[in-house]
Amino acid sequence: MNQTIFIREAAPADYNRVLELIQELATFEKEPDAVEVTVDELIASASGSSPLFTCFVGEVNDRIEGIALCYFRFSTWKGKTVHLEDLIVTEHMRGIGLGKKLYDRVLQHAHKNQVRRVEWVVLDWNTNAIEFYEKTGATMIKDWYLAQMNETALQEYINRL
Amino acid sequence: MNQTIFIREAAPADYNRVLELIQELATFEKEPDAVEVTVDELIASASGSSPLFTCFVGEVNDRIEGIALCYFRFSTWKGKTVHLEDLIVTEHMRGIGLGKKLYDRVLQHAHKNQVRRVEWVVLDWNTNAIEFYEKTGATMIKDWYLAQMNETALQEYINRL
Numbered sequence: 001m002n003q004t005i006f007i008r009e010a011a012p013a014d015y016n017r018v019l020e021l022i023q024e025l026a027t028f029e030k031e032p033d034a035v036e037v038t039v040d041e042l043i044a045s046a047s048g049s050s051p052l053f054t055c056f057v058g059e060v061n062d063r064i065e066g067i068a069l070c071y072f073r074f075s076t077w078k079g080k081t082v083h084l085e086d087l088i089v090t091e092h093m094r095g096i097g098l099g100k101k102l103y104d105r106v107l108q109h110a111h112k113n114q115v116r117r118v119e120w121v122v123l124d125w126n127t128n129a130i131e132f133y134e135k136t137g138a139t140m141i142k143d144w145y146l147a148q149m150n151e152t153a154l155q156e157y158i159n160r161l
Numbered sequence: 162m163n164q165t166i167f168i169r170e171a172a173p174a175d176y177n178r179v180l181e182l183i184q185e186l187a188t189f190e191k192e193p194d195a196v197e198v199t200v201d202e203l204i205a206s207a208s209g210s211s212p213l214f215t216c217f218v219g220e221v222n223d224r225i226e227g228i229a230l231c232y233f234r235f236s237t238w239k240g241k242t243v244h245l246e247d248l249i250v251t252e253h254m255r256g257i258g259l260g261k262k263l264y265d266r267v268l269q270h271a272h273k274n275q276v277r278r279v280e281w282v283v284l285d286w287n288t289n290a291i292e293f294y295e296k297t298g299a300t301m302i303k304d305w306y307l308a309q310m311n312e313t314a315l316q317e318y319i320n321r322l
Contacts, residue, residue, distance in 0.1 A: 052233055079206065108319065136314075
């Protein structure tokens, strides 16, 4: 059976479903409690004069089954870049090309905005994804660590200043 | 001799000097031609209704000797975060505490904006920096690769679509 895939920018009414996909992935990754973001935050952050991200949704037969969330970053060497934060496809819709269509849409968005780089991160054991990315022309950079300070550590650090 | 360190947000007139520091670091890292960003791009990207970054400058005796450039990102789990893109101190001004003051300012900025995470990247061999970051409460995440698609690869990919 042919499935109709349609990619578009998310509208405010979509963020309930967008959060469902985010939560589904977190649960699958055995971090069900890691998601602190709310639908209201998503809607507020996607709109206004300084939106924090652009979210594309992928519909299959009129139901959102995938999302790609990206935003601009700024490299001191390359200037404006696009960062792909997350690309999620629901488990039962894998293999029909939805992920590729979302990926393409993000790259078209980057191209349209004339950035000098698109970037994202990938888990080092995810060889399928890495192979796919490399085939599309991306390079894996393996000698950096991600450093993160969470809310509690930040508060404690500020208290000590 | 006591040096007076003063941290403030960059003004448009500072970006000539800011680019000098960016270029100095690139040259030191043996990538002198990697810097494609221009002063005009820096000024335009720092201003307007949707600035792409916030740049703090550190002055020592009224001369800019360090910069910290950061911006907001958006985590699908944590919401708004602050990303520290680059923290540069000129070679001859290392060791007087300028880097720490710039780091503190970025964390204060993050705290003021109530983000749930501050993040950056660090080269895996830079043990001094890693030790410092960990002492301040940050965690190093070691199982991700950075994926990057550059301008040429992006153009080629788009052409093939």
